[in-house]
Amino acid sequence: MRNRLLFSLQLGFTLLVCAFLIVPVVLSILAGLTVNYFVGLESGLTLRWVIAVWDGYRDTIFLSIGISLACLALTLVLGIPTAYVLAKRQSALSRAIEELLVMPVAVPGLATALALIVTYGSLQGFRTSWTFILVGHVLFTLPFMVRSVLAVLMAIDLKTLEEGAASLGAGFWRRFRDIVLPNCRAGILAGSLMVVTLSMGEFNMTWLLHTPLTKTLPVGLADAYASLRLEIGSAYTLVFFLMIMPLLIALQLFAQPRLEKFVAEDDKND
């Protein structure tokens, strides 16, 4: 009897928390599709606001997709070798390197952006180009790629696999390509999804790094929230939801289970 009551109380609480998170999402989706949100749904549904967003802010969508893909390419090139080295050499030095790499996540984006501006702001061609934003995004997302790949590399017996291949005459690059990369596929996939999602939504740095010609999606959102009617802001948010939804679903599907088959027997029961 008492257990039942306790269960119901907790379930009720959980549903309330859920409502707190989801109700505003639903409201904003509705607002983006309503003719006049102030009047309510009776005023009818329309795609007018979504079309207005597409006309006015299309560029921000493409720029964000472009930057997030470039960011992914760079984090792959920079992050996978780093994770490999950190997995091979576990010393105080490699821990210090890992700690350093995570700093751009720990330090507020505002500080990183200011640091980039005071250092490179006078390089006109660089300051006004989208690559300026890209640099910030790579700093911020690189640790996620490194950690994700590192986690997988630590869970497999990299040493034995590599020694086996080496004893069969495989050189370093051959081992890296045929042994290391295929084995950390799961980590690379999870890291990639994380990097793209984070880059797509990054605002703290981007707001300071952008110029009027290099507006990303979240920058456009902030613009729309500040200056346009609620319906357009909502429609724009709806577009953003549609873009990150597939990424989030993929993240939940691929990144959640920690791929048991890679885990050595001993590590399972800790």
Added chain:
Amino acid sequence: MRRETQTLIFLLLPAGIFFAGFFLIPMAELFVIGGSGDRGWAAYAAIITDANYFETLIATLGVATATTIVTLIISGITGVFLQRHKFPGNATLVAMLTFPLAFPGVVIGFMVIMLAGRQGLIGQVSMALGGDRIVFAYSMAGLFMGYVYFSIPRTILTVMAAAEKLDPKLEEAARSLGASPMRVVFDVIIPGLKPAFISAGAICFATAVGAFGTAFTLATRINVLPMVIYTEFTLAANIAMAAALSFVLGAVTWIVLALARTAAGATVAAAG
């Protein structure tokens, strides 16, 4: 062996150059510029000595502390509940609770406006009930609500992962010895989840101290450190002060996270 070391250094080189060129050097530059303004190096003490900045610092730390406590309580209850009771619909609830995980701060700000803004749900409901239109989005209360909204999804995930590893036998033992549900919560579950609470709490705190997007969407008048830095930089063009303040802000969040990692790690080691 020597050749292998060379290869490893070579592999580390691209990331090393990128990181040094675009983070370490700029951060050093930021530090130097912070000391180059009217106040000189005293700018770094201004956050304590200047009454205005100090007030902002207290307000920022206050809202971050409140966010951390409230988020931990909410996510603690919800996370443990969802991990313990696998009823139909459980997975849907978890998916809904973690959906806002990837929302940027600006979108979170907009969600607060949808709830507590001028055309928000809370205002409409309060009017329909015959009261005044309640609007609190554009204030510290709105910011607090936004930070809690932002922190719940990631904290729930951490709590659920930690709760999965708790040994139910400990709770059974406590219960069979006659402990009340409250005693079990405070003497078994909470101590078991302590490392998760510390690390998730530190992340809540650090984001609430350093986040900018939510405050930016809600109002430029909200007096928290990131907003003050932004105003110093853009409106007052006081780059030195903005640099000094943001360097201090960065140091604070980094120290909080580093301390929490050490504390959580130590507890884990002690428990194991």
